[in-house]
Amino acid sequence: SEQRLRSAQLYEEALQHIVGGVNSPSRSFKAVGGGAPVFMDRAEGAYFYDVDGNQYIDYLAAYGPIITGHAHPHITEAIVAAASKGTLFGTPTELEIKLAKMLKQAIPSMDKVRFVNSGTEAVMTTIRVARAYTGRNKIIKFAGCYHGHSDLVLVAAGSGPSTLGIPDSAGIPTSIAHEVITVPYNDVPALEEALQAWGAETAAVMIEPIVGNFGMVMPHPGYLEAVCKLARQAGALVIYDEVISGFRFHYGSTQTYAAFPDHAAIEPDLTALGKIIGGGLPIGAYGGRKEIMEKVAPLGPAYQAGTMAGNPASISAGIACLEVLQTPGIYEEMERLASKLKHGLLEAAKRNGIALTINQIRGSLSTHFCDHEVTNYEQAQDTDGELFGRFFKGMLAEGINLAPSKYEAWFLTIAHTEADIDRTIEAAHKVMKSL
Numbered sequence: 001s002e003q004r005l006r007s008a009q010l011y012e013e014a015l016q017h018i019v020g021g022v023n024s025p026s027r028s029f030k031a032v033g034g035g036a037p038v039f040m041d042r043a044e045g046a047y048f049y050d051v052d053g054n055q056y057i058d059y060l061a062a063y064g065p066i067i068t069g070h071a072h073p074h075i076t077e078a079i080v081a082a083a084s085k086g087t088l089f090g091t092p093t094e095l096e097i098k099l100a101k102m103l104k105q106a107i108p109s110m111d112k113v114r115f116v117n118s119g120t121e122a123v124m125t126t127i128r129v130a131r132a133y134t135g136r137n138k139i140i141k142f143a144g145c146y147h148g149h150s151d152l153v154l155v156a157a158g159s160g161p162s163t164l165g166i167p168d169s170a171g172i173p174t175s176i177a178h179e180v181i182t183v184p185y186n187d188v189p190a191l192e193e194a195l196q197a198w199g200a201e202t203a204a205v206m207i208e209p210i211v212g213n214f215g216m217v218m219p220h221p222g223y224l225e226a227v228c229k230l231a232r233q234a235g236a237l238v239i240y241d242e243v244i245s246g247f248r249f250h251y252g253s254t255q256t257y258a259a260f261p262d263h264a265a266i267e268p269d270l271t272a273l274g275k276i277i278g279g280g281l282p283i284g285a286y287g288g289r290k291e292i293m294e295k296v297a298p299l300g301p302a303y304q305a306g307t308m309a310g311n312p313a314s315i316s317a318g319i320a321c322l323e324v325l326q327t328p329g330i331y332e333e334m335e336r337l338a339s340k341l342k343h344g345l346l347e348a349a350k351r352n353g354i355a356l357t358i359n360q361i362r363g364s365l366s367t368h369f370c371d372h373e374v375t376n377y378e379q380a381q382d383t384d385g386e387l388f389g390r391f392f393k394g395m396l397a398e399g400i401n402l403a404p405s406k407y408e409a410w411f412l413t414i415a416h417t418e419a420d421i422d423r424t425i426e427a428a429h430k431v432m433k434s435l
């Protein structure tokens with residue numbers, strides 16, 4: 001539209017130099033009917049300002065990391081202080097110990113930690129470590145869960161729970177896809193069947209314990225206990241990908257969240273983290289039981305390294321972000337506002353005869369334009385993508401920024417206010433009426 005003229009111009013220019021005009025495919029508007037993505041100029045708190053001077057209430061939160069709101073002063077100060085002392089040393093620094101201790105204290109299943117640069121790297125390495133520890137090669141994962149873009153986890157389900165995977169991306173050899181089995185989430189018998197067929201060869205069962213990638217989806221009561229028990233009976237490790245769920249719902253992760261009373265029964269062997277723990281700068285981390293982590297170089301034979309790993313700016317931003325998240329009551333307040341938003345959106349949908357299911361977990365929610373519950377990927381796929389695309393663009397025109405994907409969550413931050421929620425609900429009424 002003419003109100004986003006500069007964005008349209010920049011997109012044309014970007015297309016000539018950057019593949020697809022974007023540095024991550026999720027930023028393109030391909031899944032919402034095409035067009036130029038909005039080029040942002042700056043952000044503060046809950047708001048984005050684009051290159052044409054438009055303001056937006058942001059629910060993308062950069063796909064999760066920005067839980068404190070954009071440009072939080074405590075984090076910005078920490079980054080400036082770190083940068084002014086030197087951005088990269090290639091030597092150990094004291095602050096790395098501090099962040100490692102903070103993570104361990106919040107997530108006690110991690111005896112030892114290693115910092116990397118992204119969630120992708122963290123997950124990729126947990127798989128290598130699990131293979132090194134068990135001497136096995138296969139992994140079992142769950143349909144619709146996203147674990148970054150490394151070969152093994154970009155493999156889709158075969159035609160049944162006990163069939164081997166097929167590559168989800170060009171450039172992944174079939175031989176690698178054959179090391180992966182994908183089963184439906186929230187389905188104990190399917191996991192049992194896969195473990196019966198492949199359990200003796202399985203190094204790890206890799207799961208988003210609370211799902212953030214086909215909507216926000218909670219495990220059924222007892223499901224995580226069953227996953228841990230079945231994996232261990234087969235001699236496989238359990239890996240939790242908490243790249244999204246880490247510090248998202250409380251100060252800790254799924255394995256320590258109060259919704260799961262018997263924490264010991266759902267503790268994984270290895271955990272992958274990212275996003276929030278870097279306070280908006282690049283980071284990833286993985287950790288787990290001491291005897292497993294000691295397989296990692298320089299102590300053990302599993303190699304993993306990184307020029308940028310543990311860089312002072314990322315580590316300082318992460319510490320500052322976690323410090324902010326220790327403020328009492330903030331998760332409860334995000335939950336309260338998200339709940340208000342959920343009810344407002346449902347009301348708007350109802351008034352306009354639109355089928356809408358919303359999954360809300362504390363300050364995060366996912367909107368599914370379908371008429372049934374969403375507890376697994378198959379159900380999530382019923383979300384009407386064409387309708388979502390029009391909703392997305394309508395909301396954008398009203399100054400509400402969502403992720404351009406029908407599966408992606410809306411993330412509240414501690415910067416969102418009651419007035420922001422009211423404005424969003426008002427916009428949703430207007431947009432849904434026009435659909």
Ligand code: PMP
Pocket residue numbers: 063117118119120121123146147148149208212213241242243244274275
């Ligand atoms: N795991 C999960 C659960 C994720 O949601 C993501 C990113 N959306 C990743 C891993 C990959 O993280 P990154 O993009 O930092 O590589």
